[in-house]
Amino acid sequence: MSQGSDLILARMFALHPKIIDLTLDRVWRLLEALDHPERKLPPVIHIAGTNGKGSTQAMIRAGLEAMGDTVHAYTSPHLARFHERIRLAGDLISEDHLTEILEECEAANGGIPITYFEITTCAALLAFARNKADWTLLEVGLGGRLDATNVVDQPRLSIITPVSIDHQQYLGETLPEIAGEKAGVIKRGVPCVVGPQEPEGLAVIEAKAARLGAPLLAHGQHWNVWEERGRLIFQDENGLLDLPLPNLPGPHQIDNAGAALAALRHLGATEAACEAAVTKAYWPARMQRLGHGPLVDAGGACELWLDGGHNPAGGIAVAATLARLPAKPTHMILGMLNTKDIAGYLRPIAAAAKTLTAVSIPGEANTLTAEQTQEAAARAGIEAGTAESVLAAVQAIAAKDPGARILICGSLYLAGGVLRENG
Incomplete structure (x- = not known):
């Protein structure tokens, strides 16, 4: 008989290594045991940054869904229930489905130390690989370079929202060190949308992109976004968008909307989809x-x-x-x-x-x-x-x-x- 997901998640907590060392070794070992679900995902949009990752992801999802596309989405942490972390083709994962993939990952891991985030990320990738969708949105948990989500060789697009000081015990004490960790999501030749950054953080991101031949779509250079007369104005090389203000409250959501719109425009989204991105996103506990x-x-x-x-x-x-x-x-x-x-x-x-x-x-x-x-x-x-x-x-x-x-x-x-x- 299948057990409830809460019981399995509690057991997964107990597998935690004695010391958190940010490394992808445990993740790669489990993904291999699961026959590499990370290679079988619908096209991936990978989102890193210190603030605004979740809001930006919610806006991109709203825009893609407005075009009739189906979207898998992975986010963390959850607020009320773990199921919020895994959205399959638009809907939160069901209890039965979640229990099934958790049991499969637990068996494949064989009791070896692994962090809770690592094993549950592998479970999400397994669910995404087995269910049809047009897109996969992956939100980084911590950092980027050594985050458990950073296992996709060729995402369709990377995004780095504003980088600021946080999680210094894992990511470094200075903004350039932290930006270097976030820039770990940049992949060779894969375009990267970059939200507003401090100059010293942006310099690190630009250097990494140049080394990997990854085209940047950077705020202030390739796109701009601002509020004017109670409207959101977005401009890139494709022209100007005049849209309602985001339904997510707060002036910082203007910048998050800008990153989402830059991504959607790069993917060929319609103006109606861009409007839906800013007016239909839902992201709880953000003002x-x-x-x-x-x-x-x-x-x-x-x-x-x-x-x-x-x-x-x-x-x-x-x-x-x-x-x-x-x-x-x-x-x-x-x-x-x-x-x-x-x-x-x-x-x-x-x-x-x-x-x-x-x-x-x-x-x-x-x-x-x-x-x-x-x-x-x-x-x-x-x-x-x-x-x-x-x-x-x-x-x-x-x-x-x-x-x-x-x-x-x-x-x-x-x-x-x-x-x-x-x-």
Whole structure:
């Protein structure tokens, strides 16, 4: 009898190597045992970068699907359920199908140490190889060069969204080092769309592309995107597009839309498909307004927002989005992992927060305690307290400041818990 996917995923966690060494050796060994599904995929679009990978992928998918194409998509981490990571020809993978491929990968791996991300990525590639679609969208988990998704020799297109400082323990301390890891997705002769970059990061990407003869489609050189009179304007060598603003909120989504449009135009997408890319993409926990559910009820007349950004660039994006919303007192509920730069995250948002309530992230070993988060907020000059849970924090804020704006933020893991709790 087949077991549920949750049981198998729990066992896969236990296979974790004692030390995380970023290497593709374990992945190649398992892919060989599975008869190389990575060689049998529909055409691949491979997306790396620090911020905006998921939003860019969601827009590309919306554009391709508007043309009638079917799309496999792989993303991480999930928010509420693991199934969100694997989308087969448009639909989330079913429980039965997921259980079947996980069992097959577990058997092929034979109990040898392998990371959870590596074995589940192999499972996704196996599902994609066995199901027909026009496209495969692969989002990098961490870095690029040694990421488990970086096993496709000849993708149709690579994309590098903005690169900033994150995951220094794995990717390097400086922006050029991190950009070098992200540039690992560039393949010989394969075009690469490059979103807005800091000059020192772009220099590394350009050098790698030149070495591999990979044509670049770089922001500011081959395409541009901007907002004008409440519209999104995109320009490349094929001409000008005048489109509605992205339905994903926040000024940073203009740049993400630009990368998605550059990719779609390169692939020959119609103007209608480009419009669908910016107006029909769905990507939860990215400045998402919560409309219903127990947390919304607990907030009464308060506006409830959710965002999973967790690094300094994420803090800048949150601050920029809040600045565009109608003026209203904004109270933050923040939970973060201890592996993240909390001071860097808080710096840009400090001026926007009337108060901050710190929570720990339930079920996460690497969470900062509510007290540690409160101390960091106080150091950033924010009036801060703690709460036992997000629900308790929402209730307390709603009682004190009815009709205010509440933003739950700081981690995708916290956001996932909120989406589960809020139904």
